Amino acid sequence: MLNHKFGINFVKYAMYLSLILLIAFIALIIGYIVLEGLAQLNLDLLISSNPLIVSTLMLIGIALIVAIPLGIFSAIYMQMYAKQGRIISLIRFSIDSLTGIPSIIYGLFALSFFIYYFGLNRSIFAAGLAMAIVILPVLIKNTEEAIKTIERSQIEASLALGATKYDTVTKVVVPFCLDGIINGVILSIGRIIGETAAIMFVIGTLNGFPTSIFEPSATLATHLYLILQEPTYAQGGIQEAYSLALILLLIVIILNVLVKFVEKYFKKKRGY
């Protein structure tokens, strides 16, 4: 009896402790960046980081435009249309495995495929394609999981009413998967913003304000990486790094909030 009670209490306190440590850790990181970053932050810096911000946003845009349709259609096909056999299982297994591959390998692949084989310029576009490949498995997986949450009985009900499979997918499945899809998008954005290894070698270096996506550039993350490698590379030295980090953090938060608003809008539109 005593042991049992001790056991329960021990677990309880261990959980509390872990939570506190975790919060402390996060607060420390964010706090440190914010404090140091704010110290350096001024209007000049913001203006000079403008091209970086724009490049980052362009990168996100391209990656999402390529990956979202591809990902959603693939997921829909695999869940709703494909014959569930060994081949599909194999494909699914491969996609799952892809989510765990280190980014540097994606970087290598992008370099060989887009730059060397296809002869593309080092550019935001090439980087966007690379990132699309990185986030595709995540999007597919999340969308598939979302589709799976639609109860089979709903699909049966739709078909039993004389609706075609297409009707069923567009009216019953997809509208109610949006949660999962958006979840996947949020995860992807987070990945894209912070990615360096995958796009390092295909994006090039900062070339002033990016006038075209087919020109080389740099993102906040890649620039930050270069600064840390070579502190003299930046004008403000390592201090600039903190400010960039802060800007990065802010962008992540703003984008996530935006996506949540989009989600809320769709939820309101369909009434629940």
Place this chain on the structure above:
Amino acid sequence: MEDIFTIRDLNLYYGKNHALKNMDIALKKNKVTALIGPSGCGKSTFLRCLNRMNDLIENCTITGQIIYDNDNINVEKYNVIELRKKVGMVFQKPNPFPMSIYENVIYGPKCQGLTDKAILDELVEDSLKKAALWDEVKDRLNTSALSLSGGQQQRLCIARTIAMDPDVILMDEPTSALDPISTKKIEELMETLKNNYTIVIVTHSMQQAARISDYTAFFLMGEIVEYDLTDIIFSNPAQQQTEDYVTGRFG
């Protein structure tokens, strides 16, 4: 009295499992036919043959003739979508779409291209009235269907099916998940529905089959053991197996 479905030599296989064996039966138009029998004996499987819902199951082979409206529907090229408009189905667990009540009812017609709001409004009122649900929901057609009680949800599913103006309504244990009062309401509903539709219902409740159906078919291990007027099945069945089942001696 007309036959609306004529089934000849129907055999169904799940892979190697011979689930329905050599079935011959003619279902009567504008009557309620109950399918009874112990669990796993093929009643639901048989029901799903009537609107080709077994197509959704992999590895399922169906041979034999299922004749509806002078056509064998068990052929590859038969237009299944058209079939399901005329042969609707209500499932065991109420499954309204997570949309408003209004949108649930017009789902089918909308998929067929009907967009005129006036016609849709009328259709919604008509269908909900026929499903004995109108009075309870007429003031909240735009609220979510999921806010309804189980019994109401099931009646909504019935309204949704009626909105397609089918000839036949198939019901797969429609009240087994509902409380007794909802069950009673739906049983009363079936009595009025049969004037305009043919109803085929799978049920585990002997009392329900005896109360509401005109004809009863007793299924056992993939075969139809006896098929006759309900009055006869429950007062003086011809087969000993039927007698044993309805009196609760087994199953």
Place this chain on the structure above:
Amino acid sequence: MIMLDEVLDGIIVSLSEMFEKTTQAHRHAIQALIQKDNKKALIVLDGDEHINQLEEQINYDVMLAIAKYQPVASDLRKLIAIIKVANDLERIGDYAKTIAKTAILNCDETFLNETFLKNSLKMSNIVIDLLEKAREAFIRQDVDYAYEIIQSENQLGGLLRETIASNPFSLIKDDNVESYMLLMGVLRTLERSRGHLANICEATIFIGNGKFVEL
């Protein structure tokens, strides 16, 4: 939870008892009449109360069984048949009472003569015999036996017709109304018992093949 089979068995035991008591009542009643035994007659009159109680109990048990078990097919037919048979037995028991009352009245002042009493004994014995046979047919649910029994009660019919056709003065002592009333009383009970026995056989047939027959 008690199964319907057990309940049915219990009710049939009660019905069996009712058969027994009714048969016994007739035996005692006819003996009381022949032997001019007042005591035996009183036993019959007392026993009738018990027979009525049995019928009440059976009705109640059947009603509960139907409410609780929602029986169908042969179970339902059995329960319906049991109610009918209990009712018929109760009536037959009443007739035994009538004979017993006649016995008491005939004791004090003899109205019915020996010839009639001998005939009554014969016919009563047939009734008792048929009762026992009908009971067997019902318990065993032997439809063919039930049909056979109906045939033999024609014999009873024949004897009754004979008696009715004979000279009334060969049956009664004095030509007064009371004599005639007692005579009619006995004859009528025997006639009606025939009817109820037929009903019991029809009930047995009904359980067996679900058909209502009129025999």
